[in-house]
Amino acid sequence: MRILIGQPIHEKQIEQMKEAIKANDRIDLVLYPEGYLSDEKALEEACKVAKDYKVTIVSSYRKDNKDRAVIISCDGKKIIERAKTIPDENVELYDPLTVNYNNNTIGYILCMEILKARRDLKRVEEKIDFIVHPIGVGMFSEEQFEQWVREAKAIAQTYKTIVIGTSHADGSYRNCGVSIPISYCIENNGEPIFISKSDTRTRIVDLNTRKVEIIE
Template identity: 60%
Template sequence: MKILIAQPVHEGGILQLRKDIENNEDVDLVIYPEGYICDEILLEDTCKLARLHNTMIITSYKKDFKDRALIIDKDGNKILERWKTPAEFKCELYEPLVVETNKLCIGYLLCMEILKGYRDLEKANRKIDFIVHPIGVGMFSNEQFNLWINEAKRIAKKYNTMIIGTSHADGSYRNCGISIPISYCIDKSGEEIYISKSDTRTRIIDLNTKTIIERG
C-alpha cells in the first residue's frame, strides 16, 4: 500500500489535492491536514475525486465553521465522519475512532485529539493497522512539537500500530504568528520512519517496504 502525505497551504478549493492525486495514480491513500476542505460543496467534489481516481482520502472538513473528521473510501463514500472532540481533557474522544475498509482497520485522531489517544483508543477494542492524524496548522513552539511527537510514539507502542500525521504548510494556531509545519510517520515499535520539522515536502511511503519518496 502506498500513502501520499501532503502539507498543502490553505486554499478555497481542492486544487492541490486534485493535482496530488492526478500526478500520483499509483497511490492508494492520500492524507491531507485538518480543515483542508473548507465547505460541504467542496466535500462532495472531494468524494467525486476519490471515486474518479479510485483513491482513498483522509482529511477533515469545515461545517458551520467547526471541524469534522473525514475518511472517504475509493468509491467516494464517507465511511468515517464525526465532530472533533472538545479540547477539555476529561472529555473522552468522540466515536467512531476506527473504520474497517479493504481488510484494514484504520484509526483516526484529529489534531489535538492526539493528547487523548493513549488513554481513549482502547474504546476501539480491536487491532488497528495504522492511525492517521490530520493536524490543522504547524506547532506554536518546539515544546509542542516534541510533546506531540512523543505522544505519537507512546500511542504507537501501546497499540502496536503505525501512526502518520501531517499539518498545513501555512497558518498558525489562533493566528499567533508562530508555525512549525509538522509531518511524521512512526512505526509500531515507536521508532521514527521519518519526522519532518519545517520541511513541507510531500512524501510517499510504501507500507510494505517502509521506503519513502520525497517530492517538491
C-alpha cells in the same frame, strides 16, 4: 499500501490535492490536514475525486465553522464522518475512532485529539493497522512539536500500530504568528519512519516496505 502525505497551503478549492493525485499514480490513500476541505462543497468535490481516481482520502472539513473528521472511500463514500472532540480533558474521544476498510482497521484522531488518544484508544477491541492524524496548522513552539511527536511515538508503541500525521504548510494556531509545519510517520514499535519539521514537501510512504519517497 502507498500513502501520499501532503502539506498544502489553505485554499477554498482542492486544486493542490487533485494535482498531487494526478501527478502520483499507484497511490492508495491521500492524507491531508485538518480543515483542508474548507466547506461542504469542497467535501463533495473530494468525494468525486476519490471515486474518479479510485483513491481513499483522509482529511477533515469545516461545517458551521467547526472541524469535522472525514475518511472518503475509493468509491466516493464517507466511511467516517464525525465531530471533533472538545478539548475538555474529562471528555473522551468521540466515536467512531476506527473503520474497517479494505482489510485494514484504520484509526482516526483529529489534531488535538492526539493528546487523548493514548488514554482512549483502549476502547478499540480490534488490532489497529494504522492511525491517521490530520493536523490543522504547524506547531506553535518547539516544545509543542516535541510533545506531539512524543505522543505519536507512545501511541504507536502502546497499540503496536503505525501513526501518520500532517499539517498545513501555512497558518498558525489562533494566528499567533508562529508555525512549525509538521508531518510524520511512526513505526509500530515507536521508532520514526520519518519526522519532518518545517519541510513541507509531499511524501509517499509504502507501508509494505516502509520506504519513503519525497516529492520535490
